[in-house]
Amino acid sequence: MEESKSVSPQIGAGSRLILTFWLGALWSVGYLAVPYIAKSLPEWQSLALGLKYLTINVGIFCGLVVLIGRMFELSVAKKPLLETQSSLLVIMLLLSGVYSYRQYQVDVVMPEQDLLYGMVSLLGIILLANRKD
Incomplete structure (x- = not known):
């Protein structure tokens, strides 16, 4: 029982960091860099689209890492694998894949x-x- 308490917060903190990186990349590229490039340098439009594409693919990798960590965390705590946070993460991954x-x-x-x-x-x-780490 002691072991599961020491493992869970470490995974939770790491997943929060990765989620923050993913979300920060989405916002900085999608809402700051790409609109600026599109307005200021129209000839670099393909670069802007490439940045968004790269950000989404990095997000897919980050999401998979967090999902694997979340599944491990839930299995160690002997909780059901289907819960709100995992469901939101799966939806984010599916939308990113599309x-x-x-x-x-x-x-x-x-x-x-x-x-x-x-x-x-x-x-x-x-x-x-909604993370409760």
């Missing part, structure tokens, strides 16, 4: 891609706000 696949197919951002990007960002905020 965005990544759609971005791979086209060279311009479509409105539904911006909606997907915004939904992933919003779910990330909800997930970070």
Whole structure:
């Protein structure tokens, strides 16, 4: 019993850090860098789209790492694997995967891609706000 108490906070703190990195990357690239590049340097539009695509793919990796850690944390605590935080994380990963696949197919951002990007960002905020580490 002592061992599970010492393992859980370490995983929780690491997952919070990774989630914060993921969300910070989404916001800094998607809402600061890309709009600035699009307005100031229209000829660099492909670079801006590439940055968003890269950010989403890094987010998928971060999300998978956090999900694996969360599943390990829940199994050590002998709790059910299906719970709110894991569900939000899976939804974020699915939306990121759809965005990544759609971005791979086209060279311009479509409105539904911006909606997907915004939904992933919003779910990330909800997930970070509800973490109880």
